[in-house]
Amino acid sequence: MGQMFDTPALARLSALLQEVRNGTLLIPEFQRGYVWGDEQRLRLMDSIWQGIPIGSLLVWRTGSDKGLKVRTEIGPCTLPTPRAASVRSYVIDGLQRLTTLYAALMPLPEGHERDAEGRRWPIYFELAPKAGDDLRFHLRHGQQEVSSTWMPLSCVLDDDLFFEFRAALVSRGHKDLLQEARRLESRFRDYLIPVVPLVSEDQELVTEAFARVNSLGQDLDEGDMAHALTLGDAFSFNGELSSLTSQLSSVGWEGVDRKVVIASLKAIWNLDIYKSGAKGIQGKLNTTEGRDLLRALPQIFEPVAELLRGFGVHGPGSLPYTYQLVALLRAAQRLGGEKVLGAADGLRTWFFWSTYNEHFTGMTSGQLRGEFERLEALIRGERALDWLERPVVTPLGQLRANAVRSRAAILAMAIEGDGLTGGSKQQRLYGARGTEALQRLFPGESPYILANRVLAEDEDLKRLREWLTPGQLRLTTPEVLQDDLLRRNHLGFVLEKKSVTAASPFDAATLTDAHKILRAREYALDLFEAEFVEDLGAKWQPDT
Template sequence: MVAHVRGRLTTDPLNFEDIIADIRKGEIKIPKFQRPFVWKEDQAIKLVDSIARGYPVGSVLLWRTADKLNSERELGTFQLPQTDEMTPTKYVLDGQQRITVVYSAFGAAPTDPGFKPVYDLRNEAFHVGTDALQVHHFPLRYVYRTTDLLNFRTALQTLDDREVLQERLDALIGAITGYRIPVVELRDLTVEEVCPIFERINSSGTRLSTFDLIAAATWSKTFDLAAHAEGIASELAPKGFDGISNETILKCISVVLIESVKKEDVLRIRELGEQRISDATNRTKEALRKAIDLLQKEFSIQAMSFLPYEAHMICLTKVFGEVKSLDAAQLKRLRQWFWLTSFSEHFRGASEAFVTSSSREAVKWIVKGEGECARFGSAPTAANLIDTKFHFRAAVVKAYVIALAKAKPRNITNGATVDLVECLSSYNAKQFHHIFPQAWLKRENKKNIDSLANICMLAAAENLAVSDTPATEYIPRAISEHGVDVDDVFSANLMPSTTELDYSAVDYETFLKKRAEKIATHIGKLCEG
């Protein structure tokens, strides 16, 4: 059913004096889930200039509710006053950057820190204030301060061009005090009703997580979900697994506690009691440790950026939340599940409901051996591999990189073992090499230049040394230098042996076909566990 908010939504334009007054009373607050103030001075100056010119500067969206969210952020550099539990609060859902600039420019005390714009009445231009202001420099923080404004006007009278400057000052103050900014206020909506609105307004630009909103909404004096997540992240940091987000940890807590990552279910966490939540948090911490250990040892994954899907971490956490360790048969089924879901893009575009059901399916298959692994997908064919481009953000490409790592690759050029910890900790394009160099292929007008079947792991220094040298030149040279080790080096890179291909004369299309077959065989074995 579609929930309508008509009747609980007001759209009144307000002047800055009213907004500033509400901020000073503590009625307008910045919820903790909002990103910090990030605007640069030039952005703030442009906003003030637009106001002075009467240009539209967008609207502000507030959520008026009696429910108290988690501790609010400061407004820029300004401390927000505390309010009692009974006073309704207007939380800023959209427009935080603008409202912070407005308060700092027109509402803060002259001695307060922060953005202090002044208007040069002679040059008719705004700039950031300094301690050495001249008489014709008007601090905008005087606009709503009667005494300061009168004193400034008096000082202007000492100047020869006072009449022109007074006229410009009057026009500026009139523009600011007469400006009315559209304020949309959502009144007494539940968190469930606010969540989709919050998602819509933050669908572009810097994405704000709805889970951050939920963490704030589930907060109480005895429970802070976000704090639990941050604690887990800090404890996991020494394990060297980089990039696991607060949002992912929150989902892992949720799947262990209530077997769901759906927003409407997570919102009910606060009803479960502090002891149950605390126990689940501890179980999640241990489950995440074991999941990370497995990802590092079994798949050489050192960072979230190399994990094909966030859902893999959520499902693995659910598995280790159910069992302390896996026997040989369970570990084999886990491998099957991981490789099949990765290469079949099982979780592509997965909804929260799908991830929730998938976590249960993972437990059934991995832990209990129920069902068939074929439901998780199938291994790619050689043709699939040839047609797939190396684009690192794609889940199937990450799976391919991890599959390469399972072959324990060695540099094609010098035979040295590739440092997998370095390669799978942070993505660096120089650690992945076009076996037939990209520049050469472009000159030859070849197709499938970025095919997975043309990509191997190679240390950055060796990659640089190869540069755009044709494969038919640098590979035969490497073959000669490897001597009796050559087939071992090529096998570690899932490349056809020197008895299968003549690398001094092989054409690109034949190479792709033969190597794709080797890779497909290797991946097929991985998918069998």
């Protein structure tokens, strides 16, 4: 390869695609699959036609062979075997655009008008548009006949195919369109794309770059790099992770983020959570013990999931802190699931005290390791819970659904609501869907107060709203007041666990508008969370 990627440069599209075709610009396996739809592909072509920038490509240049597996196909096209070279160049951002451009502009193998995912190729350009056509790029639909004025983009950068197309155009009586065909060829052949090199031998830096540049799209992570480093005929790290998360469905944790799984594996493998990246993971995956622990994670998970269900956490959506789960999984692997379950009372206090104290916020990797060790000493009975202060909890002010204090209040609301009616409906809903399960009780009222949010499926929400329509309030009969749906959502104002004083706002006859209903519900939620907090041995400090 020449000097194209030594410094930031504007590369001609034709030269860039030739680098891919020659096997000197490589696409590593850690890149996620191609996901663009038809409109995205056509709009990309239209941007080039109109001279609109399509963004830069980020290329990693390294002077050593990192053993990375590379793609052998791009779209419907087969890629060449990588050339032996002193410098390797890998595309690390821009795969969707590069795949689209390569598959559209390179000659397609005969009979390959669809790729492995069923996407249609080639892409055509309408040389004789009708008035009002805002998009001149097209795909064939089914057995649709190709128009005589459609120019396949696959002939634009190939001199022989372009000559043949122009000759055919003349033979079909479209000599007047030759100039338009030349304009299209010139636009694509000379189109410039910024190429930004990342010249480094540090794989951790490159992994961080992947994650950052993809933060607004499909995230790449250190697991993808580890996948590429360890990919073989009989092993795929990404495949193992997919299988593992699927197995967790039996305990309600199929939605757990793969980054959480990777962090848990690091803790179990005794790797540094933050500092040990793809290289550390690769080292463990290259050992039988490391792979065995990976495949054992579903079994390690079972007692931890049972323990967390006892705390009201039925899935990843309601977990306050990722590292609470990581710490428990590490302990279960080291000490055994029965030992962890046997320490449930002490662990419940640790779990909620660490939540209300926001204990894990901003922890370094060293502090995390210390927490893991203290927790295991607690489970073994060798240490009291003396490193956490007794929480002092004040009523929730503004609801921020993903803030830890808010998540604690939502979890307490779910636990106490289910406690009034039996079962675990709200806890399971919150665990499965997280904050997406929070619905507004009154659409016109603020979403930032907990009293206006309920954990409810759409049908239940509809019933609640029907009962609570201002001016048509139907909360006056004992039968309605005792309805499980109302009670579960802290709207049954006959409270079995509380003595209602004259000062409390629970007189259903006065609940004539949304504001009064929300005030009464806020009062109820505070009462229940206060009881919940005090039951944990923490201190509830009401607003003064």
